[in-house]
C-alpha cells in the first residue's frame with residue numbers, strides 16, 4: 001500500500017506533469033491561432049465537416065487531422081517542456097566528445113524543434129507540414145515534446161486527445177481574439193509559459 005507521502009507525491013506528479021503542460025499547450029495554441037487567421041479558418045472548416053454541430057468526443061479524434069496538426073505545430077514552436085536531462089550510466093563516446101558517467105546531459109526540445117535541417121521555415125507556424133510522409137521521414141528524437149525512451153511521458157496519448165478535443169470544443173463555440181498590442185514572450189521556467197499570459201477576448205459564435 002502507498003504511504004500518505006507517496007500518494008501526495010503521485011498526485012503532485014499528475015497535477016504538475018498533467019495539468020500545467022496541457023494548459024500551456026492550449027494557451028500557446030490559442031495564441032498562435034489568433035496570429036494566423038488562415039489556420040483558424042481551415043480549422044473551423046474541419047470542425048464543421050467532422051463534428052457537424054455535435055460536441056467533440058473520443059470517436060471524432062481520428063478525423064480531426066488538421067486540429068491535431070495544429071496542436072503538434074504549437075508544441076513544436078512552444079514545447080511545454082523545453083528541456084529534459086539524462087545521466088549516462090557509463091562513459092559514452094559521442095564523436096569527439098566523451099560524456100562521463102553521471103554527468104548531466106541537457107536535451108532541449110526548443111533547440112531541436114526549431115532546427116532548420118529538419119523543419120523548413122523553422123520559426124513559422126505551418127500546421128500543414130505535419131503530413132504522414134513528413135512524420136515518417138522525421139528522424140527519431142528530433143521532435144520530442146513528450147520526451148523519449150523508457151521514461152517518456154505516460155500521458156502522451158491522453159494529452160493529445162485532451163488538447164485536441166478541448167481546442168475543438170472551445171473554438172466550435174467561441175472566437176478567441178487577442179487583446180493586447182504586445183506579443184507574448186516565452187518564459188522558460190520548468191514549463192514554457194506564455195508571459196504575461198495570453199490576454200484575449202472570448203466571443204460567442206452564435207446564440
Ligand code: HEM
Pocket residue numbers: 013014017018019021022025080081084085144145146147148149150151152153154155156158159160163
Ligand atoms: C501536452 C501535455 C504534456 C507534455 C508536453 C508532457 C511532457 C512530458 C515530458 C517531456 C516528460 C519527461 C519525459 C522524458 O524524460 O523522456 C513527461 C513525463 C511524465 N508525464 Fe507528461 N506531458 C504532458 C501531459 C501529461 C499528462 C496529461 C500526464 C498524466 C495524466 C502526464 C504524466 C507524466 C508522468 C507521470 C511523467 C513521468 C514519467 C516517468 O518518469 O516515467 N503528462 N511528460
